Amino acid sequence: MAPNAAAVKQAELLRNDGNIYFKKARFGAAIDAYTEAITLCPNVPVYFTNRALCHRRRNDWERVEEDCRRAIQLDSNSVKAHYMLGLALLEKKELTKGIKELERALNLGRGANPKGYMVEEIWQVLAKAKYKEWERSSSQRSWELQSLKEACESALKEKHFLGVSEMEGFVDDATTSHLKQLEALETVFEKAAEDDTPSEVPDYLCCRITLDIFHDPVITPSGLTYERAVILEHLQKVGGFDPITREPLDSSQLVPNLAIKEAVEEYLEKHGWAYKID
Numbered sequence: 001m002a003p004n005a006a007a008v009k010q011a012e013l014l015r016n017d018g019n020i021y022f023k024k025a026r027f028g029a030a031i032d033a034y035t036e037a038i039t040l041c042p043n044v045p046v047y048f049t050n051r052a053l054c055h056r057r058r059n060d061w062e063r064v065e066e067d068c069r070r071a072i073q074l075d076s077n078s079v080k081a082h083y084m085l086g087l088a089l090l091e092k093k094e095l096t097k098g099i100k101e102l103e104r105a106l107n108l109g110r111g112a113n114p115k116g117y118m119v120e121e122i123w124q125v126l127a128k129a130k131y132k133e134w135e136r137s138s139s140q141r142s143w144e145l146q147s148l149k150e151a152c153e154s155a156l157k158e159k160h161f162l163g164v165s166e167m168e169g170f171v172d173d174a175t176t177s178h179l180k181q182l183e184a185l186e187t188v189f190e191k192a193a194e195d196d197t198p199s200e201v202p203d204y205l206c207c208r209i210t211l212d213i214f215h216d217p218v219i220t221p222s223g224l225t226y227e228r229a230v231i232l233e234h235l236q237k238v239g240g241f242d243p244i245t246r247e248p249l250d251s252s253q254l255v256p257n258l259a260i261k262e263a264v265e266e267y268l269e270k271h272g273w274a275y276k277i278d
Helices: 005-023 027-040 045-057 061-074 079-091 095-112 117-166 171-195 228-237 258-270
Strands: 217-219 225-227
Touching (some): 005 027, 027 045, 045 079, 061 079, 079 117, 095 117, 217 258
């Protein structure tokens, strides 16, 4: 049964009260106001995300998760709900699940408001989470790789000693063969370890102004690519010209560089987001 008009109006007044309390950092009072609003109108997702934000400020991640899951039940496209649920899951060390929620939030945010502050914030958190996940899985892989290497070396040594005992007169040949096999084994495992090590991001995947890897690359008529937020800030605060070529430039001339965007995503996927963002 839908709430009546009076309940809806009162719930909105409580929401406004909650917003005022939140701005004054009175999170307990804000939670009470949002809770009353939820009691009156339990099917409004923003009441839950607002209350979750208060819980987040108090580091009460269990309640953040509860409110965000309820908000998502009411609105599966809630950017804030998916984002804060992702944060709560990261706090629980559930990296894979947290990353999944952050990716959902990022995709929804890009569709709703690609220039919004939340998109950049979500992307930064997601990058750090992906790095942690890569770091954890890399440590596990390194341990497994070392164990496998030791097992292979042990097997080769055992094979060598057995061969030496059975090949009288050919000891030197057997030893030479054994050493070559050990060298080959070392090369194989060094290459495997190298492939799992972070590498420098290629220059063409980085903005020429910030030198950071692209997030939202745009290309100018002169053929240069910049991070959208950075070039827009330049045009607004410095002047209407390309910062490198000095040619006249207007924001309407900026076009998304989809090729670079795809290249960045492929690079990050291949390297497990194996780089750090400060």
